[in-house]
Amino acid sequence: MMNYNLYPETNLLKQNVSGENNKKSPQKSNSPVKTSIFYLNDVHGKMTNMERIKTVSDIFDKSNKGENTAKLKLASGDIILGANFISNMVANKFLNWIGVSANALGNHELDVVPSKLAELMKDADYKLLAINATVSPSSPMAGRIGKSIVEEHNGQKFGIIGIAPSDMTERVKLNDSVKDIKIDDFNTTLKKVQDEVNRLRSQGINKIIVLSHSGLKSDKRLAQETEGIDIIIGGHSHDMLKDIKSGENLLTSKSGEPVVITQAGKDGENIGVLNVEWTDDGVITKVQNNVINTRKFNRTLPSRTAVEEVLGKPEVLGVVKYADPEPENRLIANNPHGNLIADAMRHELGTEIAILNAGNIRGHFDVGKVDSRLINDITPFEDKMIVGNLSEKDIVDAIKVGAKSLVAHNSKPGILLISGMNYTMNDKGELLSLNYTDKNGVEHPIDVKNPNPDRKFSCAMDDFFAMGGDNYLPSNENPDFIVQKFNVDKNKLACEYIKKMDKPLEIRDDKRVKIVKA
Numbered sequence: 001m002m003n004y005n006l007y008p009e010t011n012l013l014k015q016n017v018s019g020e021n022n023k024k025s026p027q028k029s030n031s032p033v034k035t036s037i038f039y040l041n042d043v044h045g046k047m048t049n050m051e052r053i054k055t056v057s058d059i060f061d062k063s064n065k066g067e068n069t070a071k072l073k074l075a076s077g078d079i080i081l082g083a084n085f086i087s088n089m090v091a092n093k094f095l096n097w098i099g100v101s102a103n104a105l106g107n108h109e110l111d112v113v114p115s116k117l118a119e120l121m122k123d124a125d126y127k128l129l130a131i132n133a134t135v136s137p138s139s140p141m142a143g144r145i146g147k148s149i150v151e152e153h154n155g156q157k158f159g160i161i162g163i164a165p166s167d168m169t170e171r172v173k174l175n176d177s178v179k180d181i182k183i184d185d186f187n188t189t190l191k192k193v194q195d196e197v198n199r200l201r202s203q204g205i206n207k208i209i210v211l212s213h214s215g216l217k218s219d220k221r222l223a224q225e226t227e228g229i230d231i232i233i234g235g236h237s238h239d240m241l242k243d244i245k246s247g248e249n250l251l252t253s254k255s256g257e258p259v260v261i262t263q264a265g266k267d268g269e270n271i272g273v274l275n276v277e278w279t280d281d282g283v284i285t286k287v288q289n290n291v292i293n294t295r296k297f298n299r300t301l302p303s304r305t306a307v308e309e310v311l312g313k314p315e316v317l318g319v320v321k322y323a324d325p326e327p328e329n330r331l332i333a334n335n336p337h338g339n340l341i342a343d344a345m346r347h348e349l350g351t352e353i354a355i356l357n358a359g360n361i362r363g364h365f366d367v368g369k370v371d372s373r374l375i376n377d378i379t380p381f382e383d384k385m386i387v388g389n390l391s392e393k394d395i396v397d398a399i400k401v402g403a404k405s406l407v408a409h410n411s412k413p414g415i416l417l418i419s420g421m422n423y424t425m426n427d428k429g430e431l432l433s434l435n436y437t438d439k440n441g442v443e444h445p446i447d448v449k450n451p452n453p454d455r456k457f458s459c460a461m462d463d464f465f466a467m468g469g470d471n472y473l474p475s476n477e478n479p480d481f482i483v484q485k486f487n488v489d490k491n492k493l494a495c496e497y498i499k500k501m502d503k504p505l506e507i508r509d510d511k512r513v514k515i516v517k518a
Helices: 047-062 085-098 114-122 176-180 186-202 216-224 301-311 336-349 372-378 392-406 490-499
Strands: 033-040 069-075 102-104 127-129 133-135 148-153 156-163 181-183 208-212 231-234 250-252 258-262 270-278 284-293 316-323 353-357 368-371 385-391 416-419 421-426 431-437 443-446 456-462 482-485 505-507 513-516
Touching (some): 033 156, 033 231, 047 270, 069 148, 069 208, 085 301, 102 208, 127 156, 156 186, 176 181, 186 216, 336 385, 336 416, 336 505, 368 372, 392 443, 392 456, 416 421
Parallel strands (some): 033 069, 102 127, 156 208
Antiparallel strands (some): 033 270, 250 258, 316 368, 385 482, 431 443
């Protein structure tokens, strides 16, 4: 196997940490405290990338950074994704396999109902942290979410605090998790974090790391509106923070000390190694941030075998002859890989149309064999399928919600992918036209300015969309438009759809969603 250097000697930045406002009053030390942090965020249940991350983790473990370098492994949430318990078992074991000591509570950890999440936590070798979470005493998760931990290496103590996203209720499907576990607003969260930092520092712990699943905008507030925090291992907003850049991921706390923020994108496509030197008083003097692309690393046989011991052997479904590249940003572009899943929903459930939020698609097809594990990677949520009757107005309103993603800072919630219809919008998020294609291939225009509330279409969708997830439709646990519910998700439908094909797949962009200049 190739020898990879996880520690390129670039961007080693020396900080001037002196000043009247420096509360820690650092003293120059002849023996700086050296730390190397292996960090990950928003893996989203991507098992093939978990296998690659395990390879990187093994290299990190074997690398020689010196006997006095403390090595930490930390995660900042959304490692799990979806409701499939077997898949979640793999994600949980993955954190154990690579030796993560703490993980922040992300919104996708609450895709799992409390009883099942508690079952996973029984087998977790790591601590799940969220200082801003209040858990009902009657919940199976009571006592299973901590505020912070103290980790000791080579006589040095590190305080590690976790934060869950304050927009949790907007990001989680209507389930018992958001009834059992309440998350504070961000102003309250800031106060609780500062109180915990003060508590840890009163015990002589002066190296403080926050695992934050709050997004970059909130992390910048956290860095600048508190004191005593040194590092924020971030997540949630899927930002890619390479190297160290002043004002972007190197900020100054209220007391004038440097604060470093990390975030390595999404879907386990990258991980990070943060190398830090501190004074004896716990102030960062040097920092080096290496973001590493996991696709450059192999999935080893032991990792594949360990995963298949939980999942079983994948089923080969068919072959891809040609595949257009996936969009650079899946949330705001027509996606032929996602369109195939939408087509499978419509064909397998026999509806006129199918609607799928772009955020549901987390991978892509490659030329070659297609197996069931790949399908689970592409659409891993395990929501339940629904057939419902949506009006022209329902559909137009939902598409308009998705279209707002084109001008949103984080591109959320994402445009709607569609089957049996096509639409055009401009890059300002304005819907320009919508057409329904009947079974004979004839297009019928729909008036997007005055859609008919009485003209209904049978529509295949998942329960997340149907119940108002991400606000595409009004929030409702029991919408009256539902005709039939199924105890399967779209991944199962896609598997059946592909198996029935009598020729190799070609994944081509058919322009069913067009985005034009305003």
